[in-house]
Amino acid sequence: xxxxxxxxxxxGACAVLISGLPMRASAAAEGMIAEFTGGAAIGEGDITLTTxxxxxxxxxxxxxxxxxxxxxxxxxAMGNPTPGVANFEFGTLAASRxxxxxxxxxxxxxxxxxxxxxxxxxxxxxxxxxVTIGGCGG
Amino acid sequence: xxxxxxxRVKVPKTAAVGEAVTIKTLISHxxxxxxxxxxxxxxxxxxxxxxxxxxxxxxxxxDVKMEPAISTNPFFEFEATVxxxxxxxxxxxxxxxxxxxxxxxITIG
Numbered sequence: 445x446x447x448x449x450x451x452x453x454x455x456g457a458c459a460v461l462i463s464g465l466p467m468r469a470s471a472a473a474e475g476m477i478a479e480f481t482g483g484a485a486i487g488e489g490d491i492t493l494t495t496x497x498x499x500x501x502x503x504x505x506x507x508x509x510x511x512x513x514x515x516x517x518x519x520x521a522m523g524n525p526t527p528g529v530a531n532f533e534f535g536t537l538a539a540s541r542x543x544x545x546x547x548x549x550x551x552x553x554x555x556x557x558x559x560x561x562x563x564x565x566x567x568x569x570x571x572x573x574x575v576t577i578g579g580c581g582g
Numbered sequence: 583x584x585x586x587x588x589x590r591v592k593v594p595k596t597a598a599v600g601e602a603v604t605i606k607t608l609i610s611h612x613x614x615x616x617x618x619x620x621x622x623x624x625x626x627x628x629x630x631x632x633x634x635x636x637x638x639x640x641x642x643x644x645d646v647k648m649e650p651a652i653s654t655n656p657f658f659e660f661e662a663t664v665x666x667x668x669x670x671x672x673x674x675x676x677x678x679x680x681x682x683x684x685x686x687x688i689t690i691g
Contacts, residue, residue, distance in 0.1 A: 503653060503654070504653040504654070505653075521651050524651055525617055526649065526650065526651070528649035528651065529649055529651040529652065530646055530647065530648050530649060530651075530652060531646065531647040532644065532645075532646050533644070533645040533646070533647075534643075534644060535637075535641060535642030535643045535644060535645065536641055536642065537638050537641050537642070537643040537662050537663050537665070538643050538644055538660065538661065538662060538663070539602030539603070539661035539662050539663040540602065540660075540661045542660065542661065543644065543646070543658060543659065543660040544657075544658065544659040544660070545646075545652060545653075545656070545657055545658050545659070546652070546653040546656075546657050547651050547652055547653055548615070548650070548651050548652070548653050549651075
């Protein structure tokens with residue numbers, strides 16, 4: 445197939461868009477993750493992130509995080525203008541290391557929960573949430 | 583001071599010693615994310631509740647650092663252990679320096 449200039453430009457533009465956008469969001473998210481973990485490796489395991497598969501309204505998406513041994517759980521929305529959502533720190537009187545809340549999601553994206561466990565290790569869980577109407581006032 | 587901010591908390595009235603109780607908290611607050619623009623095109627500045635804490639008889643149960651991605655009228659549900667009768671204290675910290683508080687007593691029974 446002959447590569448017309450139009451096709452080449454479109455392909456180039458798409459490539460830049462796809463590589464550019466996620467990188468911008470994840471640079472900020474990487475910074476927040478590094479600050480939370482101090483650069484430690486993150487595994488999988490003792491963290492559960494419950495989110496709806498499809499969020500009808502991006503302005504209020506119910507989520508729940510829970511863990512057996514977490515001391516703190518950080519939640520990030522990887523596709524929001526600013527990825528930070530909340531940092532839960534559980535005190536001595538927290539009966540379960542779990543919390544529910546409602547968050548805003550700008551569009552379909554991954555929601556990530558990273559837990560710092562009692563033994564100092566980190567685990568994470570990630571869910572993709574489809575959003576039909578974005579929730580950042582746009 | 584954000585206007586019309588009203589906290590509402592649901593805590594059981596009694597609990598057995600050492601029981602885990604479910605606590606629901608809600609506070610009416612616009613949680614202006616700093617992403618919206620008004621009709622003239624100016625960005626409406628961020629003004630949110632940035633921290634929520636729950637203490638029982640002075641001991642911390644939960645401490646949440648909040649970002650603009652928490653929805654309007656922030657809602658939290660969590661569980662607390664009740665070692666003895668006492669008072670739950672809930673505190674919300676606003677970007678503008680306001681602090682909102684609510685307390686609930688719980689008895690053993």
